[in-house]
Amino acid sequence: MNLKRMTALFKRELTDILRDKKTLIMMLVVPIIIYPLLIVGITLLMSSIMSSQAEKTYLIAFENDTDLEKQIGDIIEDNEEKIGYKLEIVKEKNCQESLENGTIDAFVRVGENDKVLLCYLSAKDRSSTAVSALNDAFELYREELIKEKIEDAGLDAEVMLNPIHYEQEDYSTTEESIGNLIGSMMPFLIVTVILLGAIYPAIDVTAGEKERGTLETLLTLPITNFEMIMSKFLAVSCIACVSAILNVFSMGGAMAFLVSSSLSSAANMNIEIHYETFIPGIIFTIVVMMFFALLVTAVCMCTCVFAKNFKEANNYVTPVMLIFMFGSYAAMIPDLELTAQTAAIPIVNVALLVEGLFQFHYNYGLFAIVLFSNVAYSLLAIMILGKIYNSESVLFSEGLSSVKLFTRRSEMKEKQMPGFGDVVLLLCIVLLLIFYVGTFAQLKFGFFGVAVQQLIILLCPLVYAWYMKADKKHLFSIQIIKPLQLAGSVMIGIAAFVGALILGTLLMPVFPESAKGLTQLDDMVVNQPVYLLILVVAIMPAIGEELLFRGFVMGTLKKRCRPVVAIVVTTLIFAAYHMSLIKMFTIGIVGLGLTLVTYKTGSIAASMCVHFLNNLLSVLITKYPTQIQRELPVLFKDRLSVSDILLLVAVVLICAAVGWMLIGGKKNNKINFD
Amino acid sequence: MIIVDDLCKEFERTVMSKEDEAQTKRLAKSHKKGKLKQKKESFYAVNHVSFQVPQGEILGILGPNGAGKTTLLRMLGALMQPTCGSVAIEDENGNRITDPVQYKKSIGYLSGNTKLYHRMSTREMLYMLAQIYEIDQQTADERIENIAKVLDMHSFMDNRIEKLSTGQTQRASIARCLIHEPDIYIFDEPTLGLDILSADAIVNFMKSQKEAGKTVLYSTHYLEEAQFLCDRVIMIYQGKIVKEGSPEAIMEECGVGNLRDAFHHVMEEVETL
Numbered sequence: 001m002n003l004k005r006m007t008a009l010f011k012r013e014l015t016d017i018l019r020d021k022k023t024l025i026m027m028l029v030v031p032i033i034i035y036p037l038l039i040v041g042i043t044l045l046m047s048s049i050m051s052s053q054a055e056k057t058y059l060i061a062f063e064n065d066t067d068l069e070k071q072i073g074d075i076i077e078d079n080e081e082k083i084g085y086k087l088e089i090v091k092e093k094n095c096q097e098s099l100e101n102g103t104i105d106a107f108v109r110v111g112e113n114d115k116v117l118l119c120y121l122s123a124k125d126r127s128s129t130a131v132s133a134l135n136d137a138f139e140l141y142r143e144e145l146i147k148e149k150i151e152d153a154g155l156d157a158e159v160m161l162n163p164i165h166y167e168q169e170d171y172s173t174t175e176e177s178i179g180n181l182i183g184s185m186m187p188f189l190i191v192t193v194i195l196l197g198a199i200y201p202a203i204d205v206t207a208g209e210k211e212r213g214t215l216e217t218l219l220t221l222p223i224t225n226f227e228m229i230m231s232k233f234l235a236v237s238c239i240a241c242v243s244a245i246l247n248v249f250s251m252g253g254a255m256a257f258l259v260s261s262s263l264s265s266a267a268n269m270n271i272e273i274h275y276e277t278f279i280p281g282i283i284f285t286i287v288v289m290m291f292f293a294l295l296v297t298a299v300c301m302c303t304c305v306f307a308k309n310f311k312e313a314n315n316y317v318t319p320v321m322l323i324f325m326f327g328s329y330a331a332m333i334p335d336l337e338l339t340a341q342t343a344a345i346p347i348v349n350v351a352l353l354v355e356g357l358f359q360f361h362y363n364y365g366l367f368a369i370v371l372f373s374n375v376a377y378s379l380l381a382i383m384i385l386g387k388i389y390n391s392e393s394v395l396f397s398e399g400l401s402s403v404k405l406f407t408r409r410s411e412m413k414e415k416q417m418p419g420f421g422d423v424v425l426l427l428c429i430v431l432l433l434i435f436y437v438g439t440f441a442q443l444k445f446g447f448f449g450v451a452v453q454q455l456i457i458l459l460c461p462l463v464y465a466w467y468m469k470a471d472k473k474h475l476f477s478i479q480i481i482k483p484l485q486l487a488g489s490v491m492i493g494i495a496a497f498v499g500a501l502i503l504g505t506l507l508m509p510v511f512p513e514s515a516k517g518l519t520q521l522d523d524m525v526v527n528q529p530v531y532l533l534i535l536v537v538a539i540m541p542a543i544g545e546e547l548l549f550r551g552f553v554m555g556t557l558k559k560r561c562r563p564v565v566a567i568v569v570t571t572l573i574f575a576a577y578h579m580s581l582i583k584m585f586t587i588g589i590v591g592l593g594l595t596l597v598t599y600k601t602g603s604i605a606a607s608m609c610v611h612f613l614n615n616l617l618s619v620l621i622t623k624y625p626t627q628i629q630r631e632l633p634v635l636f637k638d639r640l641s642v643s644d645i646l647l648l649v650a651v652v653l654i655c656a657a658v659g660w661m662l663i664g665g666k667k668n669n670k671i672n673f674d
Numbered sequence: 675m676i677i678v679d680d681l682c683k684e685f686e687r688t689v690m691s692k693e694d695e696a697q698t699k700r701l702a703k704s705h706k707k708g709k710l711k712q713k714k715e716s717f718y719a720v721n722h723v724s725f726q727v728p729q730g731e732i733l734g735i736l737g738p739n740g741a742g743k744t745t746l747l748r749m750l751g752a753l754m755q756p757t758c759g760s761v762a763i764e765d766e767n768g769n770r771i772t773d774p775v776q777y778k779k780s781i782g783y784l785s786g787n788t789k790l791y792h793r794m795s796t797r798e799m800l801y802m803l804a805q806i807y808e809i810d811q812q813t814a815d816e817r818i819e820n821i822a823k824v825l826d827m828h829s830f831m832d833n834r835i836e837k838l839s840t841g842q843t844q845r846a847s848i849a850r851c852l853i854h855e856p857d858i859y860i861f862d863e864p865t866l867g868l869d870i871l872s873a874d875a876i877v878n879f880m881k882s883q884k885e886a887g888k889t890v891l892y893s894t895h896y897l898e899e900a901q902f903l904c905d906r907v908i909m910i911y912q913g914k915i916v917k918e919g920s921p922e923a924i925m926e927e928c929g930v931g932n933l934r935d936a937f938h939h940v941m942e943e944v945e946t947l
Contacts, residue, residue, distance in 0.1 A: 008805035012791070019793035213789030217850070219753045220788060221806050222778035392754055 006227050013235035017201045026200055027243040031193075031250040039254040058085060058130035061092040061107040068110065075141050082140065085133040095119070105130035175277045176360065178259075182278075183358030184332055187351035190248065190289055191328035194296050195321050197243030201236040202300035207313035215395065229389055233297060233382060240293040245286060252282075281357040284367065288357075291374040292350045296324065298381030305388050323347075331355040341443075343369040344435035346377050372576065373435070380428040383421055415471040418556045422468065426552060427573065430460045447528055451536045458544030461552040476551035479603035486606060488662025489597040493610035495655035496593020497617075500586040502648050505640045507585060533619045542612035549574045549591070550598040550607045563599065570595045590614060600663045676727045676750070676858055676889060677770070681759035683720040683745050683913075719745045721913035722759070727891060727906075729857065732884050734904035734921075735893040736937060742913040743893040744785070747862045750891060751783040763858065779807060782851030785862030792836035796827060796846045799835065800853050807854040814853075821849045841872045848879060859883060861892035865899065877903060901925075901933035909940050916944045 017023050062069040069089065076087045092098045095107035099119065105127050106120040118138070120131035143161075150157040170177070209215045218228060256275065303320050307313035327347030330336055331354065338352040338361075349370045356363070389395065418426075433456045442449030465472050472478065481489075528536075549570055557566035574595070575588035594607040621628050621635065629636050634644065719742045727733045737743050748754040750761055752774045762770040763780050771777050791799055797818065804814035822828050825845045830838055835846060851859060859880070865873040877899060880890050884905075894900050900907055901921045909917040909924075917924055917940045921933050928939040 002808075004808060005806050008802055012794075012802050015798075016791060016793050212792060213787055214791055216753065216785065217788040217790065220751055220778060220781070220783040221803070222775045223806060224775060396754075 001224070001227060001230075005223055006231055009223060009227060009231035010235055013205055013231050014238065017204055017235060017239055020200070020204055023200045023204065023239065026196055027239060027246065030196070031243065031247040035247065035250050036254040039251065040258065043258055053129060054084060054086075056086065056126075057088050058106070058126065058133060059090050059104040060087050060130065060134060061090050061095045061098065061104045063095045063107055063109045066110055068108065068116070072108070072137055072141060075137050075144070079137070079140055083133050083136045085129065087130070087133055087137065099127070106134055108134070174273055178273065179278065179281070179358040179360060183355040186285070186358055187331040187354045188325070188328045189251065190244065190285070190292070190354060191296075191324050191347065191351070193247035194240055194244040194289065194293050195300075195324055197247070198236060198240035198293065198296045198300050199317055199321065201239045202297060203304045203307075203310055203313040203317065205232045205236055206301055206304040207307040208310055210307075210395075211309040219395070225386060225389055229382065229386055233301065233385070236301065237290075237293050237297040240297050241290050244289050244293060248285075248289075277360075278358070280362070281360065284357050284362070285354050288350055288353055288367075288370065288374075291371050291378075294378040295346065295374050295381065298378045298385060299324075302381050302385050302388065305385065327351065338363070338366050338370075340366065340369065341435075341439050344373045344439070346373070349373060373431070376428050376431050379424050380432075383425050383428070386421065414469050416469065417475060417559050418464075418468060418470060418552070420556070420560065422464070423553055423556050426460060426464050426548075427577075429464075430457060430548065431577075433460065447532070447536070451540065454536060454540035454544050457548055458540065461548045465552065475555040476547060477555060477598060477602060477604045479601075479605070481601055481603045481605045485601045485603075485663050486609060488659040488664075489601060489606035489610050490613065491655045491659030491662060492593050492597050492600075493613060493659075495652045495659060496590050496596075497614060498648050498655070499593075499652045500589040501635070502640070502645055502652070503589055504586045505637075505645070508639070530619070530623050533623065534616065537619050538612050538615040541615055542608045545574075546594070546598075546604055546608045546611055549577075550594060551604050554595060554598060558599075567592070567595050567599055597663075600660070675729055675764045676891070677762045677764055678723060678725050678750065679760050679762070681720055681723045681746070681749060681761060682718055682757045683742070683749060683754065684716050684757040685719050685745075686716050689715045718757075718913045720749065720756075723910070723913070723915055724759075725908060725915070725918065727858075727889050729889050730884060730887045731905045732880060732890040732892070732903055734900040734907040735891065735910065736895075736897065736900060736907055737893075737910040738941065741910045743910065744862055746910070747783075747785070747860055747891070747893055751781055751860050752777050753783070765857075779854060780857050782854070782856040782859045783862075784847055784851050784860070784864055786866055787862075788847070788850075790835045790843065790846055790850065793834060795832045795834055796838075796849060797831045799846070800849060803850060803853045809854065817853060817855070821852050825849055841869070841875075844868060844872050844876070848876070856888075858889040858891070861890065863893055863895065865894065865896060873899075897934040897937055898932070907933070909937065911941065911944050916940060 062072075073089050076083065076089070080086065090104060092104055092107070095104065095109070096119070098104045099107055099121060102124075105124075106118060109117045109119055111117055116138070118131050118134055121127040146161070147157040150160045172180075209218070259273070299320060300317055303316045304313040307316050324347055328351045330342075330348040331351040336342065336348075336352065338349065338356050342352055343349045343366045353367065353370045434453055438449065438453035438456055440449075441452035445452070461476075464470075465475055553573055554566055554570040557569055561569075571588060571592045574591035575584045578584065578587050594611055597610055598604055598607040600606075625636075634640075634648070637644070640648070721742075723746060725733075735743050735746065745754065749756050752761070760772065761777075762772045763777060764770050765780075771780065794802070800818045800821070801814060804811075804817070809817070822831055825848060827842070827845055827849065830842050835843060838846065861876075861880070864876050864880075868876070880892065880903060883890055904921055906918070906920050907924065908915050919927070921936075924940075925931065925933060925936045928936040930936050930939060
């Protein structure tokens with residue numbers, strides 16, 4: 001990838017999109033002018049209609065000459081404030097006819113057994129308003145009659161009517177109530193505005209480009225496919241993001257204006273809203289929106305690229321839009337909450353997260369999962385986009401049917417090495433399988449579900465390597481290891497473990513859980529027999545995770561980039577894969593140790609052994625805490641003194657140095673970095 | 675020099691299967707309705723084509739519609755991946771360039787399908803291209819100034835391309851191919867649908883480039899133009915080269931006085947085979 005070319009392409013795409021009237025209208029005119037105008041305008045209109053309705057006089061008639069007319073007349077006169085509308089009693093000969101003509105708005109008919117009917121026309125708004133006001137008047141009259149009757153019986157009307165006094169008291173702060181309201185509406189709003197911001201540019205850079213005939217021009221330029229896709233993707237995501245943020249701020253501003261103006265008009269209600277309490281929520285929401293915009297953009301582009309022109313793309317993208325909007329309704333489902341499971345469902349996770357943010361629920365672990373999963377889904381979509389953009393039949397508009405997204409196995413070359421794309425694809429597949437199959441298995445089978453998860457991690461890289469006919473020995477660094485090298489690996493493993501321990505302790509003030517995260521296992525596994533624990537927690541991850549990370553990922557990277565890059569990237573992916581912000585740093589250090597071991601020895605067997613020992617220690621600590629505490633008290637300390645830390649740092653340095661020497665120098669390094 | 679070695683491109687097309695043909699006849703006789711199965715069949719749009727074009731030569735590619743001219747030129751421009759075979763450029767030092775990015779830097783490709791970005795001005799487009807071709811700012815300034823002078827584009831350099839006339843757009847298109855000063859030009863029916871003045875401008879442009887030692891490969895249906903312009907022509911039919919040589923040699927071989935008659939002669943010959 002050439003950064004200069006990418007920048008030039010990105011600028012071109014951005015200029016092109018920004019000079020398109022449709023996008024400009026969607027991005028600027030709608031949020032800056034239309035929304036505030038609509039929201040403020042409609043509210044002002046509604047309130048003026050309401051007040052004009054209140055000022056109108058509604059005409060009422062009584063069909064039969066009864067005493068009722070005078071009584072109700074008095075009530076209306078005395079309680080005009082309570083009823084809220086002006087009612088006037090008029091005389092009419094034929095009440096029903098007058099009602100139908102519109103000369104009166106409602107009338108009262110007294111039927112058999114003094115049954116009173118309030119007659120009106122539900123099809124006419126005026127009549128409906130009049131009858132509800134009349135109803136209020138009758139309600140007041142009824143209360144008055146009850147009071148009179150009770151007093152006639154010689155009782156205290158107050159006590160009889162209200163034998164118990166109760167009121168509601170709301171302990172939620174005003175901010176919480178407002179947050180709850182905003183939280184349920186916000187996700188839908190966000191999804192809609194991001195879609196609106198993304199769709200037109202996405203169509204423009206894909207189908208629009210084909211329609212204008214500039215795609216072939218683009219293909220004549222000296223750029224790689226990846227640069228072309230990424231520049232388009234980034235430009236559209238940028239636009240989607242900016243327009244979404246503009247939209248949200250303009251709507252939020254209009255809403256805030258309305259709320260504060262209505263509050264200031266009701267001056268006797270002394271409510272003060274601390275808008276600043278929403279700032280963290282808003283900031284997190286903007287971060288989530290950025291990540292979500294990536295996903296929306298990638299999906300929209302994937303859909304639109306199949307279309308030959310703007311119109312066709314519009315048709316293709318409509319179902320996608322509906323699916324996204326449907327997903328955002330999740331926030332309105334009462335009992336659905338953001339959990340480790342729902343955090344992996346696309347769209348729904350964003351909806352639930354945003355809802356939670358405005359209700360002041362900040363769960364950083366889940367926040368990380370939502371972001372990670374959004375990135376994973378976007379990467380998957382970009383990968384597919386890359387495949388589609390490679391397909392000449394799509395580019396040169398020869399139809400949809402002959403798209404070969406993936407090469408058939410029979411057409412694969414023997415002994416090939418995977419590329420970056422394969423790594424991304426494999427990681428996404430594993431991630432999705434763990435989320436859906438693994439989580440399901442864990443819910444259904446409990447502890448054995450954990451084994452299923454480990455099996456997924458173990459099988460995916462193997463199956464992928466088999467399918468693409470990879471050079472397995474090379475890819476997975478399968479090599480026999482000498483005893484001395486193994487000893488050295490274990491030393492490096494110890495250094496990494498102790499290093500992680502120190503870091504965990506140092507991070508305690510920031511993440512109180514971080515130190516325990518290194519050795520503590522889930523509650524679910526504690527009660528299992530020890531041999532099962534060793535199998536599922538120590539042996540299976542040692543094989544599976546090593547095959548995936550130190551095998552497939554590192555094996556690919558070391559072929560295609562410098563050793564430092566391969567080691568750092570593998571470690572970062574390994575740390576990120578554990579889906580926990582808290583454990584990320586400590587696991588990262590252990591991961592670095594494992595990666596270095598594989599790099600130095602050139603054999604995955606070494607890191608498998610070290611990984612096994614590391615996890616075995618967790619099992620032992622969980623099963624035999626007292627014995628371990630006696631032998632290794634340092635693992636159980638909540639806080640380490642400075643002298644302890646210095647001692648441990650010395651241990652790290654010595655172990656690392658000894659291990660490094662035992663494994664040996666360059667001549668023993670069997671990995672071929674060519 | 676551009677070297678084309680055993681180039682093939684395989685496509686799929688939908689055809690009726692043999693059983694279906696029989697089925698269709700039976701159905702036609704019995705006046706019944708039935709479902710017909712179609713199947714995909716692959717065919718070679720370009721079928722094992724090899725040739726070389728040295729620097730300073732204009733090569734014309736002739737052939738009827740659907741012969742595979744555009745597909746061949748797309749592969750020569752590295753817009754399409756060949757199914758088999760290879761295309762390479764050999765520079766003065768004898769090094770072969772096959773890496774698509776490097777390869778495209780030596781090629782100026784122009785066809786009816788390479789439209790320009792309507793929402794940019796010619797000047798903006800040329801600057802953008804200069805960045806993509808990694809030409810430094812000063813050189814880019816000089817080249818753009820020079821191109822504007824040569825193609826007489828000063829009057830509309832800063833107008834958006836959507837506002838330009840057909841002739842002006844065509845000149846802007848040529849400017850697009852010139853900015854990186856390629857060694858090889860690939861033009862797919864460049865004069866198609868142009869008025870006489872614009873077409874002549876393009877013909878003159880190709881001639882001037884040949885004189886400057888550049889290679890030009892171009893496809894056309896205008897045989898008089900090809901006869902006048904080309905050092906060598908290849909005629910292709912159903913993806914295969916059926917005739918290759920200088921226009922004069924081909925005319926002599928066919929015993930006719932112009933390239934048009936020679937073309938008819940060759941096509942009749944291959945169709946009877």
